[in-house]
Amino acid sequence: MSGSLAARLARRIGRDGPIPLAEFMALNNAAYYAGGDPFGRGGDFITAPEISQMFGEIVGLWCVDAWERLGRPADIRLVELGPGRGVLMADALRAARLQPAFRPEVHLVETSPALRALQRAQGFDAAWHDRVETVPEGPAIWIANEFFDALPVRQFLRVNGCWHERLVDYDGSHFRFAAGPALRHAGAGEDGDISEVCPAATGMAAALAARPGYGLAVDYGYVEPPRRPTVQAVSGHEPVDPLSRPGEADMSAHVDFAALVRAGREGGAAVWGPVPQGAWLKRLGIExxxxxxxxxxxxxxxxxxxxxxxxxxxxxxxGPAGAPAPAGFVDGEGG
Ligand SMILES: C[S@@+](CC[C@H](N)C(=O)[O-])C[C@H]1O[C@@H](n2cnc3c(N)ncnc32)[C@H](O)[C@@H]1O
Known part of the structure; x- marks a missing residue:
């Protein structure tokens, strides 16, 4: 217990005071994903590629189509962010073999050593990265399924007309929320509103948008901000209090798609969607x-x-600015 994340956080907060929720979430998820294999029926949650090979196959064929749209560059990187057990990439690469001329260099952005080992065991050649910035420059197709939701969010609570960042404190036996100092006078909204932002996600989206190529993000989230917190934690397929078990439960937040669209466009990319996963998969022939x-x-x-x-x-x-909608998308459709 004394070496656990909970014990380390309790000592640190006791010494230095409360920490921002985003920092708590980043430390929680780093420890959680370092701890092993949370996927599948016996684990904490199940993701689309773990439900059926069809998901990864369709994503793989979408990548081949994107590569064709780029003019079939011989020098092409296929980048996956947060590959979990590597099932999505394995299924995607197998389906992509239908087009033998598509021979991408595979790059996996993954911080967990335990998950890197599971990805390596899938048997495909890849290079691993802690951050997308170290993936070599050049044309790239990137995919991210349930990655952006795992990135740390900041929360702000409106009290007496002012926004306060939500911090995490320790009362001697439990971690609990605390409010930081008043930051600025609030605009629209009501006291009690909680707003969330995910600078890690928008920063990543802007960096990806600046690369030549295409990208695909699949996640749960919203276009209209919900004015309530969306941070949640899951353990053993059951929701748990996000602060109750540091490092032992998966913490995630709904993805702000409008913010990703803005970050992508500001980064220089064209952006399509978001469209519902079901409609997208059906358009690409899942039935x-x-x-x-x-x-x-x-x-x-x-x-x-x-x-x-x-x-x-x-x-x-x-995708590239000015390009027509890629497979499964329609120009002007979103939300
Ligand atoms: C919910 S899992 C999604 C797994 C996989 N994409 C799937 O669909 O099965 C989140 C993944 O992102 C990784 N991850 C979380 N935060 C990360 C970060 N800041 N940088 C790189 N990888 C991260 C986790 O280790 C894990 O592989």
Whole structure:
């Protein structure tokens, strides 16, 4: 216990005072993902590529199509952000073999040593990075499924007409929220509102937008800010109090798609979507693929159903300014 993240945080907060929620979330997730394999039915949550190979196959064919749109450069990087167990990339590369001329250099952005080991065990050649900035320059196609939601968010609480950053304090037995000093007078809204921002996500989106190529982000999130906190924590498929078990539960927040769209455009990219995951997968032929594979009824319903991931999750694409909409998107469609 004395070496655990909880004990280290308790000592640090006792000595130096409360820390911003974003820092708590970053430390929580670094420790959580370093701890091993949280995926699958026996783990804490299940992601789309873990539900069915169809998801990664469709993403892989989307990448081949994006490469064709770039003029088939021989020198092309395929970059995945937060690859989990590496299942999405393995399925994508297998499907992409349908076009043998597409031979990308694979780069995985992953901070967890335990997950890097699982990704390596998938057997494809790749280079690993802690940050996207170290991926070599040049044309790239990047993919990110449930990555942006894992990045740390800052929260601001409105009290007496002013915004205060939400901090995490320790009362001797529990971690709890505390309000930082007043930052600035609030504009629209009401006392009690909580606003969230994710500078890590918008910074990453701007950096990705500045690279030549295409990108695909799939995540759950919103276009209209909800005025309430969306940070949540999951352990064993059950929601838990986000502050209750530092390093032992997956902390995530709904993705602000409007902020990613703005960051992408400011970074110089064209941006399409977000469109619901279910509609996007259907446009790219998931029903035909399911019929061909057989036995995919439950997976198809989970990935595309309006009451499942099909509407909760959304897909956003980046591409070269001035290019027409990539596969599965329609110009002018979003939200
Ligand atoms: C929810 S998992 C998604 C896994 C995978 N994309 C999937 O669909 O199964 C989040 C992934 O992002 C990684 N990750 C989280 N924060 C990161 C960061 N700041 N930099 C790089 N990787 C990070 C985690 O280690 C994990 O691989």
């Amino acid at each position: 035909a693929r399911a019929a061909r594979l057989g036995g995919q009824e439950e997976a198809l319903a989970r990935l595309t159903g309006g009451d499942a991931m099909g509407r909760l999750f959304r897909v956003l694409a980046f």
